[in-house]
Amino acid sequence: MARIEERVRDLASDPEMREAVEVVLARAEDGEVKWTDVRDDISSGQWGRLIERGILEDGESGFALADRDAIEAGLRDPDADTTGDATTETAGTSDDDEEEDSSWSLYDKGAAAVTVLFFIGYSYGPVRSVVGQAMDVVLGPLQAALPLYAVIMIIATVTGLYSTLLRANLMDMEKMSEYQEQMQELQERQKAAKERGDDDELDRIQEEQMSAMGDQLGMFKEQFRPMVWIMMLTIPAFLWMYWGMGFRGGAGAWSGLQDIVLPLVGQVTWSDNVLVMPAWIIWYFLCSMAFTQIIQKGLNIQMSPSSS
Incomplete structure (x- = not known):
């Protein structure tokens, strides 16, 4: 309670x-x-x-x-249980600071830095080539053995799996549920105060809403933390596909690729623009959304906080 x-x-x-x-x-x-x-x-x-x-x-x-x-x-006064010495107060402050900083560890910050470096590869050719060639050591044999649509399906399945697991393990759903419950409670109190014309209560609620902005920032940090790891693992696969298909000035190492048939679109080449995006990106997103839903249902993992 x-x-x-x-x-x-x-x-x-x-x-x-x-x-x-x-x-x-x-x-x-x-x-x-x-x-x-x-x-x-x-x-x-x-x-x-x-x-x-x-x-x-x-x-x-x-x-x-x-x-x-x-x-x-x-x-009770929250300070009533303290012994009054500075050591206890300092320990309590340290615990609060540790709790505040615990959501993003040194590894999380390192992953964020690596992700930023990978992002450079989208616009900087040399980085894209280095990452593409490195990934080709792992994914090249798969691409040589299977059609490209099957390779992208496999990549989408793998990314969907680790994305689901990372979000489930790195996001504190209980804390996010508390954030949502707090904001919902403030909205209900504000509505009730307006109905009875309680201006003093409305002022108090407004002050609480201003204080709750820090909690909203905490919720955003909780949501963004797994995204850093997901992007760090996913961007290299994208840069490999950029490199292989010659997209944005890539090497274009792959030749003789078969066309693909997309739902509601028909037969297109992999480099054709569909809804302002290349067909291979559309195919990846379709596969990723479908397989991610299957994985979440199969593992019975809930990806959104539930209010109690």
């Missing part, structure tokens, strides 16, 4: 709401409390806000505390 503790701590920043929470805690018998038990001590607006934030839930005869331990923990 970490969310309950966080919400209570947010409410407790307002002295009046802190007092309201304490009153509800004191009056709750067997974990439940009725409006008639507290109406002389707290306002209807405070009561409604406790229900709106999920501190109080529907009970058998009234409203039940969502989690007494979490509520009491939210009322």
